[in-house]
Amino acid sequence: MGVAVMKLRNPPVNSLSLECLTEFTISLEKLENDKSIRGVILTSECPGIFSAGLDLLEMYGRNPAHYAEYWKNVQELWLRLYTSNMILVSAINGASPAGGCLLALCCDYRVMADNPKYTIGLNESLLGIVAPFWFKDMYVNTIGHREAERALQLGTLFSPAEALKVGVVDEVVPEDQVHSKARSVMTKWLAIPDHSRQLTKNMMRKATADNLIKQREADIQNFTSFISKDSIQKSLHMYLEKLKQKKG
């Protein structure tokens, strides 16, 4: 039925390394150019993890040129996903913090597995970093200003039930039904004529995407100088240590 399934596979946690981002963007571009494909189901092949978000090791202990290159690729993937003409449905079958949540938010519909161990949200503030304005814009578009304001400041990671309540996801289903539900949602969306759905999507999302497009370079500079700061590098170091200690 012209639907591709994209499975994220970058063990152990599907962090979005530079290589992973680049491959993702190229695969998406290929699908976008394949006229037989009308929809994509985005999911994960890593058990229990949708995506751990941006790769912290790409943002820690590197040089400014690397940060700039990395951020350019993060922007590129986001723009492609957010403005895709295809129908994107995410089958969120695991934890989905920060950049993982960002991927899901780019989709037209989000189905999440009902497992309280899986959480989703933009938790950047917990890491001592700040979600950039275009993450924030997409959050506001999805859950509204007040909820986004609170969730961004607190770095809230929502359980599936909470995520459904606040509107971060559209549906929560038993874990073994995530894929079948994503397929049935896709069938419903495929019944809409592409041209009217695409024009409507574009109308809803263009201003948000344009907001980044018109200041891409400044956004790269801003990220590079922010992430290069000693204080921010220290915060990331502490966060990485905390992740290690969690293992015991």
Ligand SMILES: CC/C=C\CC/C=C/CC(=O)SCCNC(=O)CCNC(=O)[C@H](O)C(C)(C)COP(=O)(O)OP(=O)(O)OC[C@H]1O[C@@H](n2cnc3c(N)ncnc32)[C@H](O)[C@@H]1OP(=O)(O)O
């Ligand atoms: C101006 C703008 C400025 C800045 C904006 C920057 C925006 C950033 C957005 C982001 O996406 S930042 C990344 C945020 N991600 C997280 O906070 C997730 C952190 N990870 C976790 O919470 C957990 O790892 C997990 C729930 C995803 C999975 O838990 P579990 O299955 O128990 O695995 P481990 O915690 O043991 O992790 C295994 C292994 O993977 C490493 N790792 C985890 N997350 C990341 C990551 N995002 N990047 C790189 N590496 C990651 C972790 O350290 C472990 O490594 P080992 O070497 O100890 O095996």
